[in-house]
Amino acid sequence: MESLIYVGLVEDHLLFRKGMKSILSTWPEIEVIFESGEGYTVLEKLHTSDRLPHVMLVDLSLPPNGQQEFGGKEVTVALRKHFPDIRIIILSAHEDENFIAQLIEHGAHGYLVKDCNPGEVRDAISSVYNNGSYINIRTLKAIQNNIGRKTKVRSTTLAGETLTKREEEILQLVCQQLTTEQIAEQLFISPRTVNGHRNSLLEKTGSHNVAGLVIYAIKNNIVSI
Amino acid sequence: MESLIYVGLVEDHLLFRKGMKSILSTWPEIEVIFESGEGYTVLEKLHTSDRLPHVMLVDLSLPPNGQQEFGGKEVTVALRKHFPDIRIIILSAHEDENFIAQLIEHGAHGYLVKDCNPGEVRDAISSVYNNGSYINIRTLKAIQNNIGRKTKVRSTTLAGETLTKREEEILQLVCQQLTTEQIAEQLFISPRTVNGHRNSLLEKTGSHNVAGLVIYAIKNNIVSI
DNA sequence: TAAAAAACAGGTAGAAATACCTGTTTTTAT
DNA sequence: ATAAAAACAGGTATTTCTACCTGTTTTTTA
Incomplete structure (x- = not known):
């Protein structure tokens, strides 16, 4: 519990990143050992790093790598794949309701809005490090209202069978009350x-x-209501 | 952040309650100032109490008051109504997915399973006190799968008409695939x-x-899926 | 390149739902 | 106490769906 938590920061705005680092340095149990200003270099930086962060704070909106989008979502997916032990907290300027749901499902462990107070960040890091997740109450409400049937999961039937493309198509039209x-x-x-x-x-x-x-259809995200 | 957090415990099993109190006492920023072994006396106890807890840990399964069920859910509803400033963390032996959703909507701020480690409790209290909510990742998954259209809003029709009781009843049965x-x-x-x-x-x-x-029916919460 | 799965299309029955109509009794609200 | 709304119940006709059957052609996968 009171062991040192290694934290990584992925945030393109230097001032914000340094400010965050300064805030985090006031908590003795937290040490920032990793920083990156962009998402697409995070993986290689981690590979050459001698210490891995326990918790990574990742900005949602990071600059793309050329044509390739590489924001918090992409970082999350990549980290979960290559460094599954690193826990991820997404930092965002505002609450994009749809996005939060996706992020959580992509494996993010927490979500912080940038106007939260420092205590929240500490709580979030501690929570995420020790246990699992951190979501603030407004965000939770957002999830309640929006999550569930956003990300399209392959629909499996009772017998474990899968609906064909055509069947899904027709199911959608059935749901639209067509004869x-x-x-x-x-x-x-x-x-x-x-x-x-x-x-x-x-x-x-x-x-x-x-x-x-x-x-x-609704339960299996074949239609959204 | 570092101010003293007053905590209340509502838990019928004495041993567990005292054990919890002991654990909490190891954290200097937490002071247990309220205890109750049953739900239905919480309100009056609070009314005669000189100090109100900031955070109340409430066991989900509390003994009923005679015929009247009075578990964590009822306590939550009552507390939210009469002491809206008190933040509530539900303690449960296991994760009842459907129930968690309801609890959160009834105003609980956090949910802890009883096999969590002490650090989690501290995190939960701190999080809930400072900010808003605490949900662990498994619980969150449960919510993702079950929440969304639980709270019953009065169903209004296109023309602003209201369905009668009987109509709603029949609609529910129609949704159950009955002829x-x-x-x-x-x-x-x-x-x-x-x-x-x-x-x-x-x-x-x-x-x-x-x-x-x-x-x-789903959109208007007449049935839950 | 075979085999399997999907998409296609037809037949026949019966069950069920929809779309109208009529009316009475009971409950609720003014 | 009266009016309005809800719940009740019947008739009739048509449309739509469900449940089976059969088969061919196209696409996908091993």
Whole structure:
């Protein structure tokens, strides 16, 4: 608990980065051992580093690497893949509700808005280091309102089967209250074909009627409501 | 940040409560100033208390008051109403996914499983006291999977109309994939009547079929998925 | 390049839902 | 106490869906 926590900072604005480092240095249990001004060099820097940070504070909006976007999200994904032990706190200027959800799902362990007070940062680092995650209450509300069915996960059925592209397509149209005939028109196929797909959908999802299909579609992020 | 945090404990198992108090006493910034072994006496105890806790650790499963259930959920609701400044951390033996979502929406600020390590408790108290919330990563996952459309908002229709109780009831059953006949059986009414309600539902919600009804029901929290 | 999966399309039945109509009884609110 | 709303129940007709069956062609994967 009271052991030294190694912290890394990935933040393109120097002043902010140094300011953060200064703040963090006031806490004896925290030591900043890594800094980077851009996301795309983080991995190689870590590879040549003798000490790895326990917790990495990563700015959400980092400069791209040429054409390639490389912000907090990309850093998160890369870190999770190559340095799964490093815990990640995203720093953002504001709460982008949709994004937070994605970040958490990509493996970020915490999320801080930049106007939080220093105590929060300490709490966040400590929490993330010791246990798992840190989310402030407003952010949590944002997640409550927005998460759940944003990131498209492959939809698996009861039997572990997977819906085909066409089946998902038709399921989406079913959810839009279209009839078999309307779906057929829209997809330029025979109503019989649509019918076949509908039956497969009922079978695969274990549903008895459209109510079941719609709920399945929502639960499995095939449609967003 | 370093000011003394007054903590209250609501936990029916004495040993666990005292153990927790002992652990908390090792942190100089935390002082336990309130204890209760049951939920239903918390309010009056607080009213006669000279100092109010900043953070209350509340066990999820507390003994009922006679017939009346009075667990962590009820305590949370009561505290939020009468002592809105007190921040609440729920302690639970395990992660009941559905319940966590409800608790957070009822106003709890944090959630701890009882097998967490002491450092987590300190972090949780500090976080909750200083900022807002504390949720561990597993719990967060649970929330991601279960929250979203739990809080029941009065369902308003396109025309601003309101669904009647019976209509909502039938809508819920429709969402459970029951047929008109099955719904009639379940409610001990004629299929004709169910039919009438279904038609009203379609009319009021501006839907063409069950797909529309289900989506309406989910959007308006008439059913939870 | 075979084999498997997906997409396609047709037939037939029956079940269920939708879209209208009518009316009575019960509950709620003014 | 009266009016309005809700819940109840029936008729009729049509549309749509569900549940089976069959098969071919195209695409994907091993």
